[in-house]
Amino acid sequence: MNPEEIKQKKLNELQGKYAEQLNEQQKQLELENQIDLLLKSILTEDAKTRIFNVKLVNKELYLKTAQNLIYLFKTGKTQGKINDGELKKLLENLSAKREITIKRK
Numbered sequence: 001m002n003p004e005e006i007k008q009k010k011l012n013e014l015q016g017k018y019a020e021q022l023n024e025q026q027k028q029l030e031l032e033n034q035i036d037l038l039l040k041s042i043l044t045e046d047a048k049t050r051i052f053n054v055k056l057v058n059k060e061l062y063l064k065t066a067q068n069l070i071y072l073f074k075t076g077k078t079q080g081k082i083n084d085g086e087l088k089k090l091l092e093n094l095s096a097k098r099e100i101t102i103k104r105k
Contacts, residue, residue: 035066042073046084054091064094 001009040048051069055062068090072078 035070038070038073039066042069042078042082043087044081044083047082047087050084050087050091058095061091061095065091068094 036052039051043051051062051065054065065087069082069087072082
């Protein structure tokens with residue numbers, strides 16, 4: 001292979017990787033939009049504000065909370081919309097750090 005063919009091959013590889021990344025980001029964005037829409041329908045206004053503030057600060061906690069809320073909603077374990085107090089309790093439970101202590105004998 002001459003240098004031009006090598007450059008072209010490398011360019012094609014990079015373009016393919018870039019296209020894959022864009023596709024993955026698009027899928028992730030669509031999934032987040034679906035989660036946001038579902039959360040908007042099952043939370044009160046105060047709870048919506050709180051969960052979206054959590055999303056800005058701690059995305060991992062937001063995703064865990066959203067997953068739990070959607071599970072509760074789909075299994076019918078909630079009655080009506082989830083209010084801010086209930087959401088606070090769920091956030092506290094999910095964000096509680098589990099301490100592991102090792103005792104020596």
